[in-house]
Amino acid sequence: MASLWLYLHFPALQLDSLFQSPHQPAPQKLSHPPLAAPEPSPPPLCLLDAGTFLIKQLNTAAQQQGIKAGMTLSMASALCHDLQVLPYQAEQELQYLQQIAALLYQISADIALDPPCALWLRIEPMLALYGGLAAYLGTLSQHITALQLQTRMAVAHSAAAAQLLCFSQPGFVSDDPALITAALHHCPLHHCQLQSTGSGQKILQQLQAMGINSLGQLLAIPRSELSRRFSAEVIIILDQLTGDRPTVSQFYQPPEQFCQSLELLYQLEHSQQLQAPLGYLLQLLQNYLQLRDQHCYQLQLRLELRDHPPLVLSLQSACGEYQQGRWLTLFQLKLQQLKLPAPLLKMQLSAGQTTARDGDNLLLFGARSQGATADAGTTVTKAEVLRLRSLLAAKLGAERVQQPQLFADHRPELANAAHGSDLITGVGALAANVQQHQSNHIPSDLQQLRQNRLYLPPQLQAANPSPPVTLPLRPGMLLARPVPLRMQLQLQPGLERIQTGWWDQNQVQRDYYIGRNNQGQWCWAFKNTSGWYLQGYFA
């Protein structure tokens, strides 16, 4: 089967994307009167190439005023006095083009970028899947119309020919070889790739002087004749047009990691205003993850500020999320505490680690039906618990959400130490990616002791409502560190000696007593060589 290429050109990509993305109220930003008309038509708008001072892209309103692409700014402003001018940014356009490629990658396998504003799609392998060109183009146009962009396309047997057809006869769509050849033969040469280079323009002039204006005339001349008269450039272009020489060397590959940035047209000063653009980025993330059936545990938001080092917010979710709404709630909590030190120019969202999603085992009829008591066999899904923990950690800070831990040590300070709950280790899904810094605030001896963690299966604990006999009596509330005892205690009979830690630097020898003070508090106190200390209360 002969190869078939589709060239997709977006003549006003950057301009259209301004109006299209949900976060950019472009008409308002351009001081357009908000209550002008019930259906306000956009003002004449154009993008100016800062290098050449020529009009690069323009909208229909500007076209109606007689402005054309390639005009100088002075001429354009003479034609239309209220013309709005914005700078043309090639990188932004390229980024948007990549987004389109990522979107179309779902329906077409081979996509090549033609920067700054066009795409090649090699469609002949896809036709068998879609069952014909018409069906394929139907699916394609569904996706493209959703983008609300000005689009031109053409189909031909080679990438270069499709491009040429798109410029000379936009909208030419056919897979009939005879029709394509006929259309190509009528193509005027000045739409050809030759136009773009200086030497190519000279060749074009030469050809025109010879009376050769269309591609058909050029193709009729034998190659040997052409190569004698003209440089190799012409031969290369002809080879590309006929498909003997490939035009496209590299096809689009979707990025391994999600990383999207958004340049704001206006500077944001309040963190609350961040929500709308952030929601847009999160929507992109959701699309990205949904297509891959993945979710991610950690996001990083990088905020680039004016005259200020960038701010990086990182956010974790214990259960792994992909939905925009859930991430947005977490971010809102984080943003409430954020005060922007300088106006915001640009934001970048990147997803660190994404993993395959295993189905959320949500209960069909709500977690707990009304009227059911706590011990009537209702269960709580793990995802719910993790979601709550993510929520709390996002608002309060991960170090303020603590998980009591048990360590196999007789020293009460070590046995009972609670530590900031590490959300990701809590899941156990990304154990390899544990952040080491979380453990920095825990004394080093404690870290060693972590390996000796007590393990008691939860069923065993839950099944024993009465305290097991073997466990010693320990207070419910402990002081962060023992303080010298400064009260009278009425001691209970019996003492407990704890003598341990001779292997590390924390050797203790203490005689523990239980006592009651004048206020009726039950104290846990110990005596060592240096005196009496209070350790905690049996609250």
Next chain:
Amino acid sequence: MSTVSELKASGHIWSLHDQASPGTVLSTGFAELDQLLAGGFPAHTVIELHSPIGIGELRLLLPCLTRSQASSQLLVLINPPMLIGSQMLQAAGLAVEQVLVLQPASAQDALWAAEQCLKSGCCGSVVLWQSTLSIAQLKRLQLCAQHGMASLFIFRGQQQSQLLLPIALSLQVSPALQGVKVQVLKRRGGWPMAPVLVDMTARWPRLAVQNAAANSALVLSHSA
């Protein structure tokens, strides 16, 4: 007559036969207390306890907390005045990995966290240490508790001379030799009763003075 019906309508007075049957109750695990509270703590609501720290007030709740942690629900402790002893939790039969301790920076955050935990539906009970509470905050917490079917226990320190809140149950806990003395300050659908002594000798024999005269070893601090 009309004044009475007005007062009735506004909920300031109620008569015994109007009172709907008490909702579900959670047994406290102490027979004396269950009897005092007509079955136990009212379920899925806010309960306040006025108590000094360290007299056994947490132990008073432990049986109830342990039971409500069943079916893999969380127990959340918010803003405890000291470090919570994991060994004690374990000894009480609580699953330590199903306990969260939150240390929010402000009272506002603590209330927010309590609301979230109650609402989430995955917490059996939440214990909050917070002295001040407004009526609006209490109402919010009550709604959350009802929605998430969880119980909130608030430890509020010594009772201040302030207006009693529209709360389901308010208890005053004071120290006693064999356990704690519990007085009901307010109970919805109940009436004033004499304080009872909750005897904890059976559960914690070492935390009860058996014979006050027998062992009176006094310890003085070094600085005194």
